[in-house]
Amino acid sequence: MTGLSPLPSDEALGGGMLAALAGMPDPVGNAFADRFEQDLAARFTGRAAVAVSSGTTALHAALSAVGVGPGDEVLVPALTVVMTAAPVVQLGATPVFVDSDPDTLDVDYADAAAKVTARTKAIVPVHLWGRMGDLYGLRAFADGRGLAVVEDAAQAMGSSRAGVPAGTAGTAGCFSMKDGKILWSGEGGFLLTTDPALAAHARAFRSHWLTPPPGSRPQEQLAVNGRLAEPLAALAQANLRRFPSLLERRRTQTERVLRALAGARGLTPLRPAADEEWNHYAPLLRISLPRPRAFAEHLAHQGVPSSTGSFRLIPCDTRPPFTATTQAAPCRGAAEILDRTLALVLTERDDEAVLDRYAAAITREAASWGA
Numbered sequence: 001m002t003g004l005s006p007l008p009s010d011e012a013l014g015g016g017m018l019a020a021l022a023g024m025p026d027p028v029g030n031a032f033a034d035r036f037e038q039d040l041a042a043r044f045t046g047r048a049a050v051a052v053s054s055g056t057t058a059l060h061a062a063l064s065a066v067g068v069g070p071g072d073e074v075l076v077p078a079l080t081v082v083m084t085a086a087p088v089v090q091l092g093a094t095p096v097f098v099d100s101d102p103d104t105l106d107v108d109y110a111d112a113a114a115k116v117t118a119r120t121k122a123i124v125p126v127h128l129w130g131r132m133g134d135l136y137g138l139r140a141f142a143d144g145r146g147l148a149v150v151e152d153a154a155q156a157m158g159s160s161r162a163g164v165p166a167g168t169a170g171t172a173g174c175f176s177m178k179d180g181k182i183l184w185s186g187e188g189g190f191l192l193t194t195d196p197a198l199a200a201h202a203r204a205f206r207s208h209w210l211t212p213p214p215g216s217r218p219q220e221q222l223a224v225n226g227r228l229a230e231p232l233a234a235l236a237q238a239n240l241r242r243f244p245s246l247l248e249r250r251r252t253q254t255e256r257v258l259r260a261l262a263g264a265r266g267l268t269p270l271r272p273a274a275d276e277e278w279n280h281y282a283p284l285l286r287i288s289l290p291r292p293r294a295f296a297e298h299l300a301h302q303g304v305p306s307s308t309g310s311f312r313l314i315p316c317d318t319r320p321p322f323t324a325t326t327q328a329a330p331c332r333g334a335a336e337i338l339d340r341t342l343a344l345v346l347t348e349r350d351d352e353a354v355l356d357r358y359a360a361a362i363t364r365e366a367a368s369w370g371a
């Protein structure tokens with residue numbers, strides 16, 4: 001059995017951060033972010049990368065760059081966190097929630113097609129838990145209707161489908177580097193695009209439309225401060241350089257838990273599609289026990305963290321900011337997926353003892369879980 005790849009020393013991770021701190025205050029303030037973007041561009045050939053302060057900001061900048069604005073509608077899977085939909089609202093547009101297929105976790109394109117109107121501008125496929133849907137289906141749907149595709153690849157760094165890496169299938173791909181993500185910098189994010197105009201828009205957007213050099217152009221628009229802080233850019237760059245070992249560590253962690261749970265009562269692993277290269281973001285199990293969501297919550301009380309048990313993930317269309325305005329029927333496929341999926345929350349620091357404790361607790365509690 002292969003063991004977990006080792007954690008880096010604090011010195012190895014902190015060196016770049018100390019260098020960034022030593023250069024502060026820096027009036028231009030993007031030397032490390034620039035280098036991080038260059039490393040991303042080298043990894044994702046043919047794409048420009050724009051580093052930002054969070055995955056939410058990446059989505060905000062990308063949706064702004066594809067022209068989403070007041071009066072527009074954007075198709076968003078209900079199977080997601082609120083951060084996917086919030087930027088749509090901040091731009092004055094309306095998220096229209098679409099359902100997902102419980103068998104594949106992919107967008108339910110029949111439901112999406114029924115919800116397209118003359119005001120639909122874009123679709124935001126979300127690769128939740130690193131799982132990617134069928135990209136041929138996505139392209140056929142979006143291209144045929146002239147929709148921009150802004151991928152929420154916040155959890156999907158390292159995944160690909162039919163050889164296409166997450167974040168490179170659409171008009172723009174958006175990533176989060178919040179701690180817990182496989183590529184992390186504490187807080188942070190970035191977007192990828194092949195479109196130079198989109199990248200230029202995102203660069204201006206993240207910095208209050210202050211396009212460099214300072215004072216060279218009037219600030220044509222209002223935007224946000226969504227820059228990636230320099231010490232975090234240094235950390236992101238260090239982690240990007242060791243990304244293969246980060247990815248390998250997460251794969252080993254997830255496989256260890258799933259292997260230990262083989263035969264556990266009422267729990268079946270969710271396996272990726274045949275053409276899917278999954279980043280193993282989270283051990284995923286279908287719960288066929290009575291009251292599955294209550295089971296996940298019970299596990300959280302036993303110290304086993306999961307998306308639904310600990311973070312109470314519910315379909316986005318049922319969250320209070322949207323229930324007042326949403327007229328459509330609830331997205332039942334998304335609800336079924338979230339009620340029945342145990343998605344464990346892992347971090348890089350989880351070692352074999354932690355993983356084995358999770359598996360033992362799940363096996364024990366599943367065996368005695370009653371109706």
Ligand SMILES: Cc1ncc(COP(=O)(O)O)c(C=O)c1O
Pocket residue numbers: 053054055056057080081083084126127128152154155175176177178188189
């Ligand atoms: C699927 C998804 N979308 C968007 C986000 C937002 O990213 P951030 O927290 O970096 O703003 C997250 C973060 O957890 C996420 O998991």
